[in-house]
Amino acid sequence: MLNLTGLTAKQVQQRIAAGQQNEPAPSLTRSIKDIFRANLLTWFNLINLVLGALVLITGSYKNELFLGVAIVNTAIGIFQEIRSKRQIDKMSLLSESTYEVQRENGMVELHQDAIVQDDLLIMHRGDQLPVDGLILATQGIEIDESLITGEATPISKVTGDSVVSGSFLVSGQATVQATHVGTKSFINSLSGEVQSGESTNSQLLNTINRIIKILTIVIVPLGAALFISRLFNHSTIDQAILGTTAAMIGMIPEGLVLLTSVSLAVSAMNLARRRVLVRELPAIEGLARVDVLGLDKTGTITSGRLQLNKLVPLDNQSIEQLKVIVGGTINAIGDDNETAQALSSVLADPGWQPNRVVPFSSARKWSGASTSQGNYVIGAPEFMLKTMPDELAQQIEGHAADGFRVLCIAQTTQLSPDDLGDVTVLGLILIEDEIRENAVETFRYFQNQDVALKVISGDNPTTVANIAARAGIKHSDQLIDMSSFSDDIDYDQLVATYTVFGRVTPAQKKQLVMAWQRVGHTVAMTGDGVNDILALRQADCGIAMASGSEAAKSIADFVLVDSNFDAMLNVLNEGRRVVNNIERVASLFLIKTMYSVALSLIFIFMINGYPFQPIQLTPISVLTVGIPTFFLALEPNYQRISGQFMKQVMVIAAPAAVCVVTYILVVDLVGGVQFNLNYAETSTLSVLLTGAVCLVALLMVARPLNRLKISLVLLMAGCFALIFIFFGKLFSLESIFNVQMAFFYVPLLASVYPFFYLVQEILGKRVLARINWR
Missing domain, CATH: 2.70.150.10 (Calcium-transporting ATPase, cytoplasmic transduction domain A)
Incomplete structure (x- = not known):
């Protein structure tokens, strides 16, 4: 040794x-190699490559343009994740203990x-x-x-x-x-088998992953069935390949996956710049959904800089005797927590040598030392005394009501973690803490956002309630002393009744969090010490201070590098921006997926060819989805999260998909039969009407409208029109300046907005509203 x-x-x-x-x-981040692998080696990229190879066989090279979109998407994803990684790694180093x-x-x-x-x-x-x-x-x-x-x-x-x-x-x-x-x-x-907190659950990512999982199952069989049906209906192999490729790339919402991951990565990077380390990206969304925030008093409401206010002698002790006993005991114990530091910094060390020490524990809430002068303990009187004399209880309650943290120094006949024997209280120790700067404004903001604030502390509930009231926390007069309960506690009733919980043990903190979760609340928990670990692990979102214990930081989803709780306002807003914007633009991605799946199923049983070629989907994807969603996803949007993700998406995506399918069938059946339009002409009108429906959907997604959003929609509509006027041949489109065609498509274009509105009203009120989206 x-x-x-x-x-x-x-x-x-x-x-x-x-x-x-x-x-x-x-x-906390993936390596550069893993980032490239994760973005390049995906199922959808493999499908795109296979489809690209098949299109290459047809010799229609311009139809390979869809690969350019996929390549750009992948490149953006890699660039943004690497950019985010560098910022997060830099912040990780600063917060590392x-x-x-x-x-x-x-x-x-x-x-x-x-x-x-x-x-x-x-x-x-x-x-x-x-x-x-x-x-x-x-x-x-x-x-x-x-x-x-x-x-x-x-x-x-x-x-x-x-x-x-x-x-x-x-x-x-x-x-x-x-x-x-x-x-x-x-x-x-253990090779990664170590038990730790469960990964943060993300409704947003879970929903998107469910969509991807379904598409993964159906896309290849559906594409194969469509290809075979085209051959049986006397299409050439080239026509069958191009039609099937258009159908399959239309089903892939790869931009949605990219936009979600990039939005979370950018948010993590933005938060790192604001001195908040995000340990798990889905936690950004998680905090945005939080409606109950459990606050640890020290370090969150108060600054954590403790000071000894005064000693109150009892049992005929003089103030000088009490100073020697407290100074000797605290130095003999050797604890280095905030309370011990506050006492040892102002009280002289008489040099007592301990024979035995019981260090401070959050579960016991006391510490003690056995010396030649006797057995002495310092801690919470409620946990040291089997019965509290009424006079002492009133005295403690009075000091607690003044906002002091009240400890006692006592002599005992025994010194073991489970038994102190007879306890004689020699004096009270009054500790004061200051309200953290900007605490009132921070808590007011959370409460105005319908986030219920609950204070969970190991201190006397009266002390905690006094401080909570000074910090502006509502209903702080609803307090409970958790040390007054036996093991049989109705936590569900407690969380429904009280706001301030004092003398809480670590196990009780966890049970309180579980009780809120049982009634459907999304719970965030703040903490900085080992006594907070169980609650941090149980909470939907754990928040730790960088100045806190390493154990607490290793569990938390967020680490506040400057130990400044005000930074959580940035996290809340970033989360809401991501969820609200992804919820808003996801419908634009799923419109294409839904109508592509529906058309594939329909055209398996039709004689006519699939209404699109791959090149024709590019202007629709880029101008009605790709470019506008990029700008809409970056918009500041800090509104409260409205509700279920899929329901909000389907309110626009389902009616739009129904409209697209309806117009394409009208063009294919009526235009082909009544107006004698050939495949090239019906395909052109299918693109025109699909783009018009998607532009109406974009207009609805952009609400509430302002000058910039109206300009964005008009710009995309103008670019879409220019493609038909000047670049029709590039995208395999026929000229729309044809009287016979115009006589057919102009009324259809005029009906797009009212038809969309009608379908949305019918679906929204009679179908979508009745579905359980959970």
């Missing part, structure tokens, strides 16, 4: 040369990848172990291995015990010698 002076520089270099160096923390390591030349702070085998780590409460190790010195610690085993019960450890990477200290501090680092450590040997 090494002595406690630490490794020399030469020994460190020897271990690095031998490969005995730890690995860096896992990256360092570890105190004893080396020969003194104490140094190192990132985990600079730790080598046999290094001596000074671990504190809340630190997560980056290596396997052996405890060389401690006065007593408790380890939580729930991230590995799933079991949250703390395990006591003493000198000589081993500890494993991935676990974290919930109480005490220790000097730990690194025994296994890098790939040889326990957490790495």
Whole structure:
């Protein structure tokens, strides 16, 4: 075993040369190689390549233009993800914790990848172990291995015990010698099987993935059936290939997948610039849907900078005696939490030597030391005393009502985590904290956005309620002391009744979050300490401060790099912008998918050829979907999320698809029979009317209209018209300056808007409104 002076520089270099160096923390982003692979090797890209090869056989090279759109989409996706990755990686480095390591030349702070085998780590409460190790010195610690085993019960450890990477200290501090680092450590040997918080659930991505899954199943069989039917109906192979290719590329909403992923990546990059680290992209959407926000008092409502206000002697103690006892006890315990620092910074250390220490635990809410002067404990009186004298309870309640955090110093006959014996309270310790700057404005904004604020704290509920009221949190007078309950607690009734929850244990925090979720709420939880970990994991969205414990940061979906809760307003707005804009423009992508699937099914049983060629879909895709959705998706849109994604999409997509299919059948059946239009002419009119329907849908998606949106729609309509006037041959379109054709298509064009409105009214009120979209 090494002595406690630490490794020399030469020994460190020897271990690095031998490969005995730890690995860096896992990256939150994909590698460049993985980004290219994920964007290039997709099912839809494979279909596009196969279709492109088949079109090449026909010799109609201009119909390969659809591949250009796919290539541009893929390139944009890769570029934006790499751009986002660089910003997030930079922010990850800023938020990454360092570890105190004893080396020969003194104490140094190192990132985990600079730790080598046999290094001596000074671990504190809340630190997560980056290596396997052996405890060389401690006065007593408790380890939580729930991230590995799933079991949250703390395990006591003493000198000589081993500890494993991935676990974290919930109480005490220790000097730990690194025994296994890098790939040889326990957490790495599990090969990614370590239990951790579940991935953030995304309604948006789940819905889009369901659509993709359905299309993945139907697109190839449907395309094959259409191709075979064309051959049986005496089409040439070239015609069958071009018609089938047009149908299949029309079914692929690849731009929707791209737009969603790019929007989330851009939002993560924007938030990184605002000093918010996003650990999971879907969490951006998750916070936008939150309607209950659980607040930890310290660090969220208050600044966390604690100060000793005064000591209140009891049991005939003098103020000087009390100062010595509190100073001796807090220094003997050796805790380094905010409370311990506030006391030790102003009270002298009489040099008491502890025989035994019980470090602070959030579950116990007290810590203590056994010395030659006696057994002394400091903590929450409700958890130290079996029964509270009425006079003492009134005194504590009075100080709590003034906004103080009230602790007590007591002498005990026993000192074990489960038994203090007889407890004699010697005095009260009044701690004060300040309301965080801008807290009132921040909480007012959340409440105005219909986000219910709930305060969950380990402190006295009266103290917490006083601070919550000063911070402007509504219904802060509805408070409850969780220490007054036995194990049988009706959490559902509690969350429906109260706003402020005091003296809450870590397990109770988790149960409160679960109770809100049971009644359908989407819950976000803030925290910075080990006592918040269970609740952070359970919540739909976890938010941690960079100044908090490493364990809390490893669980949270968001890390506030400057520990400034005001930054969450940016996250809320970014989430709403993404969800609202994707919800708005997704209908434009799905119109093409829906009418392509419907037409493919219909034309399997028709003699006439499929109404489009691949090249003819390009102006529709680019001018009514691709370009406008790019601008609409970037628009600031911070409205409250309206509801179910698919229902909002279908209100526009379904009527538009019905209109397109109806007009194409009219053109194909009436125009071909009554007006003797050939395939080239019916195909041209199909493109014209499909584009007109999609432009009407674009107009509806762009609402509420303003000057810029009206200009965008008019510009796209103008460009669409110019294609027919000047570039018809390039896109295999016939001239529309034909009297016979005009006599047919002009009335149809005039009917597009009223017909769309009529179909939308019928579908919306009689069909879509009755469907359960969950």
